[in-house]
Amino acid sequence: MKADQPIGIFDSGIGGLTAANAILQHLPQENLIYFGDSLHFPYGEKTEESIRAYSIQISDFLLSAGCKSIVIACNSASASAFEAVKAHVGNRALVVDVITPTVYYIEKHLHDLKTVGVIGTRRTIESKAYELGLKAANPELQIKAMATPLLAPMIEEGFVADEVSRIVTKKYLNHPQLQHLDALILACTHYPLIKGDIEAYYNYQVDVLDTPTVIAEYIKDKLGAKGLLSTTPQPEHHFYVSKMTDTFQHTSQLFFSQPFQLQEHNIFED
Ligand code: DGL
Numbered sequence: 001m002k003a004d005q006p007i008g009i010f011d012s013g014i015g016g017l018t019a020a021n022a023i024l025q026h027l028p029q030e031n032l033i034y035f036g037d038s039l040h041f042p043y044g045e046k047t048e049e050s051i052r053a054y055s056i057q058i059s060d061f062l063l064s065a066g067c068k069s070i071v072i073a074c075n076s077a078s079a080s081a082f083e084a085v086k087a088h089v090g091n092r093a094l095v096v097d098v099i100t101p102t103v104y105y106i107e108k109h110l111h112d113l114k115t116v117g118v119i120g121t122r123r124t125i126e127s128k129a130y131e132l133g134l135k136a137a138n139p140e141l142q143i144k145a146m147a148t149p150l151l152a153p154m155i156e157e158g159f160v161a162d163e164v165s166r167i168v169t170k171k172y173l174n175h176p177q178l179q180h181l182d183a184l185i186l187a188c189t190h191y192p193l194i195k196g197d198i199e200a201y202y203n204y205q206v207d208v209l210d211t212p213t214v215i216a217e218y219i220k221d222k223l224g225a226k227g228l229l230s231t232t233p234q235p236e237h238h239f240y241v242s243k244m245t246d247t248f249q250h251t252s253q254l255f256f257s258q259p260f261q262l263q264e265h266n267i268f269e270d
Contacts, residue, residue, distance in 0.1 A: 001068040003228050006031035008062030009071040012043035015190030016073030017255035022212035029230045032237040039242035043076040044121020055081035061267045069094040075187045079127035101218035103133035113182045118145040120187030148172045155190040158251040169197050183207040240265040
């Protein structure tokens with residue numbers, strides 16, 4: 001592995017761009033290759049076996065593009081395929097998921113928490129990945145997890161910080177399971193786009209974790225420890241989706257602070 005090789009980032013769609021955006025803000029000299037598997041979106045409703053198979057195919061694509069690191073910027077894929085991707089990739093690239101950094105961050109920095117909410121896809125919540133990780137670190141912690149399956153498709157369709165997103169979000173957050181929280185984990189890489197609505201719903205009394213930043217800082221530490229931080233003066237980025245839709249280019253720009261062009265590339269074709 002060499003420092004100037006790109007970081008590969010993948011998600012089931014365009015949600016992982018929230019992580020890609022934070023990674024570039026923390027590591028502006030990195031080359032990025034982003035892959036959104038919009039053809040198979042949403043992963044949150046797929047079986048573990050399917051998610052593992054897609055994740056391994058995408059990892060092969062990112063390895064063939066010369067990536068030094070593969071970031072699984074999807075909680076559903078992190079919950080279902082992290083171990084399988086690590087085993088498959090071996091020492092060819094550094095594999096990072098998005099659940100470990102958040103669990104690690106809470107363990108290290110948030111000692112006074114008593115009750116933590118977790119919202120994500122069905123796959124992520126059913127896996128109990130956050131619950132198990134957080135409880136292992138602090139058995140006293142109360143975890144209130146709930147699946148909010150409509151949120152990712154709503155955001156993927158561009159309903160963000162508008163009337164529709166506020167009504168749907170409020171409907172979920174009104175559930176008794178999501179009351180009386182000290183902090184809330186947005187366990188889906190799409191949700192940072194509606195973080196403002198969520199914070200406002202709780203009257204700014206709940207610490208809604210900034211997961212893209214937590215993930216970016218974790219990757220910076222991991223790459224730094226391996227001497228793999230890029231110093232490329234003019235880095236290049238490529239953004240692929242396995243299936244382009246009419247609204248994608250416009251919607252995906254909401255996720256990313258620099259102008260960029262999405263390209264369709266169906267790696268599953270042959
Ligand atoms: N971005 C995915 C995640 O973090 C959610 C969307 C999906 O269901 O594929 O879980």
